[in-house]
Amino acid sequence: MEIADKILELMKENGVTKYRLAKETGVSYTGVTKILSGQTKHPQIDSIKLIADYFNKPLTYFTDEANPNQANQVPEWATSKDKRDFKKMLEDDGELMFDGVPLDENDKNRIKDMLTGLFWEAKQMNKQARKKSKDNNE
Numbered sequence: 075m076e077i078a079d080k081i082l083e084l085m086k087e088n089g090v091t092k093y094r095l096a097k098e099t100g101v102s103y104t105g106v107t108k109i110l111s112g113q114t115k116h117p118q119i120d121s122i123k124l125i126a127d128y129f130n131k132p133l134t135y136f137t138d139e140a141n142p143n144q145a146n147q148v149p150e151w152a153t154s155k156d157k158r159d160f161k162k163m164l165e166d167d168g169e170l171m172f173d174g175v176p177l178d179e180n181d182k183n184r185i186k187d188m189l190t191g192l193f194w195e196a197k198q199m200n201k202q203a204r205k206k207s208k209d210n211n212e
Contacts, residue, residue: 077117077136078110084129099124116192119184137184151198160193 085095092110096103101121108114109121119133126133152160177185 076112077122078112080136081125082110084131088129095125095128099128101125116188119188133184134180137187151201152194156197160190 081095085091092106093103095101096106099106099121101109101124105114105117105121109117122136123133126136
């Protein structure tokens with residue numbers, strides 16, 4: 075189940091409108107609308123955290139299973155160099171912080187999961203753009 079579906083389900087169960095959700099969480103109405111419509115595929119973690127807190131749910135309620143096995147799933151088009159690049163990026167052991175506060179292991183793992191999806195999406199878009207450019211030049 076996607077993040078938007080989970081939020082919509084909670085809104086329905088609790089009789090909450092988009093306007094009320096936006097007003098009471100501090101997430102902009104436009105932001106809420108884009109998340110719920112699926113226009114925002116990777117919502118900002120702080121927005122999801124505000125919504126999770128509003129519905130008294132842990133952040134993982136929205137992020138776990140949003141993309142099952144995403145962290146371990148390597149696209150079939152990924153080359154060995156792509157895999158090495160990604161592994162190197164994830165193995166950087168620098169301290170992660172948000173607003174000057176170190177993140178705990180759970181938060182770090184969630185961020186890694188999100189980065190995984192974003193990384194493979196960006197890699198694929200880059201490869202498609204290069205292929206398109208190459209095709210146009212021929």
